Amino acid sequence: MTFSDTLIQSYSAIKTQPVRVLLIILAMSIGIASVTVLTALGESARLYIVNEFEALGTHLVIVLPGRAETTGGHPPIFGETPRDLTLADAQALFRSRNIAAIAPINIGAAPVSTKGLERETTIIGSTASLRRVRHLNMAQGRFLPDTDTNKILSVCVIGQTIKNELFAQQQALGQWLRINDRRFRVIGVLSSEGQSIGVDFDDMVIIPVTAAQTLFNTQSLFRILLEAKSKPAMYKAVDEIKDIIKARHDGEDDVTLITQDSVVKTFDDILMALTLAVTSIASISLAVAGILVMNVMWVSVSQRTSEIGLLKALGATKRQIMYLFLSEAAILSIAGALTGLILGKATLFILQTVYPDFPVYLPTWAVFAALAVALLTALIFGVLPAKQAAEMNPVTALRRK
């Protein structure tokens, strides 16, 4: 019996039981569809988050004041320390040759107003480098000028939400904006970024860092953002920053450094684990479908006992009988897997049309994995019934009705 004979034989055996076949395909396809949909959702979420973090900047290093003794715990988020991280600290970091740009950050909340309209918003104090480090795009005008940081310039750059709320239907550039008790001239409007990892650049006003320090009456910085020249330079920069700050802080190591790739990696790992967990829960259903395949194969073996006896009497080997039943199981599962893939694709397509903002992507490996798993399930669960068929004694098998 050639390979194609085996296939044709099992195909014709399948064709005689259309209802049964449809049900098995249904069971298998539910399993495969849920696994593919969940894998795709998990993978897309992972890619989405990783992209968001990568869009934050390139070779980004964040310096926060304060350091906790236990590693691996929360970094000191609030960053209140007895010894401030100052502008002078930030400028001193230029001594490291691995750093391409430095953006000191000051953050706070203050009411901003213009012509009777007021809104409380987040104020960021920084320098011209922030645009480069954080990859900000301008919709109109220009970003903070690249001047001596110690000079207080009364200019500001506003986000889209601020523009729409305070300067609706009018030109914002060149207008005065009052932040608490000071006036700032609007020199630029950021293009809309949307929410990026909890930071809404649209609802924000960016002013020179020294202006922010006077506004909030503080000399400490909230963070320093750095862009390293290259990836290897980033690791060197981390060590150098530690040394520079330590030397400036009386030999005390009191800052925490976070590199962008460590953050990306953490999230990558977490989401990968999550995807795996969800997928494995869904694949329990594949095991259930496998049991069903086994059950039906068993029924089919017992129903076709006399047929098996006849085949054996005509000289079919054990191996041929076994292949016959195995290929029947395989055809059923592959059909189920293909249906499941189509079903999964359709679900994803519907999801994509409903949520166009969230890019859904089905990795190619998931398609092949689904097919492989389905085939494997069929073979594992088909082997026992097929073996039973193969081991039958032709005489007793023929005698049975």
Place this chain on the structure above:
Amino acid sequence: MHYLDIINLSFRTVISQKLRSILTALGLIIGIAAVIILTSIGRGIHSYVLAEFTQFGTNLIAVFPGKTTTLGLSGATISTVRPLSMADALSLSKLDNILAALPLVQGNARIEAGKKQRRTTVLGVGAAVPEIWKIKVATGRFLPANEQTNPRAFAVLGHKLALELFGDNNPLGQRIRIGSDRFRVLGVMEKKGQMLGFDMDDTIYIPTAKALALFDRESLMEIDLLYKSNMSVKTIEKSIKRLLQLRHGREDFTLITQDQMLKSIDSILNILTLAVAALGSISLLVGSVGILTIMTIAVSERISEIGLLRAVGAEQGTIFKLFLSEALVLSFAGGSIGVLLGLLIVYLISFTLPNLPVQLAWLYIMAAFAISLLIGLAAGVIPAMKAARLHPLDALRSE
């Protein structure tokens, strides 16, 4: 035919096809057990997180500086032109129905005790910490009350910090240095453990005014208020808002009640449990297709038997009931074994992995069992109808 006879007969049919019945039930068993285990884990996480939040007590209101708060961390917490001051906290504590007010500043500093030192979280707090945060002093006492504006330099150590700095020695009365200021140790807190990733034991408590000076800031980060449990949150909220608006001239603060927070956490976690239950029930769905398949096969195999039954006088309804009850027996067996297996595994988990919070979600367990019976009904109806509709003569004639 008597109901007992029907059940008896279908039970015997199920038993006669042992392997087939076991495999069919196995599909259901796996599905039900998966639902039970997953919802138990979901439920466990739910009550674990809620317990973490309620250990601070439920009649708490937190006041934050700044109007807009996203996830509790707004720019205003870092620095603001409209600070929330110590005086605000003081006058809030004098409101009716407010039992205690806790002005809070948080930071990070190096603590030195003799030759030992450790960087740790510094909490600038008031005397009300044991009362509001429900955390007890192990030795010594907590910061003295009535010293809000001009406090003496006392400090209370967290359990772990005391151990790291003083080892087996008695820390009470010892001098320590925080940043550049000197403090005297007044007490040590009892062990509290991690609270949502934040180590409560690796902290030091100092008076708020001292912390403000240490960190050189004027605004508090948060004021926690404890109110009388018999009062409604709404009234309290209103009186807090009125007072602060009078003091500040405008609403430049945000109130978050423990109630609100618990409610939103509760709903998020409920959705989580529902989601894992849904994931688990995919297997249940596949298992039900299994029962349907097997029942279809059973009907087609036993056509002549049906014919015989009809010929000796069984009515259509009897045949229908016979096959339906067979499906029910299968699904009942699968459902109950699945529930037992799920319970067993949940107990095993809680026994072997005591750190993983599991809690039986009885509602989901009962729902799973009910669904397994429903599956039996639904999967049995079509094949049973097909069996009942068979013409006795044709059925008898077929082989």
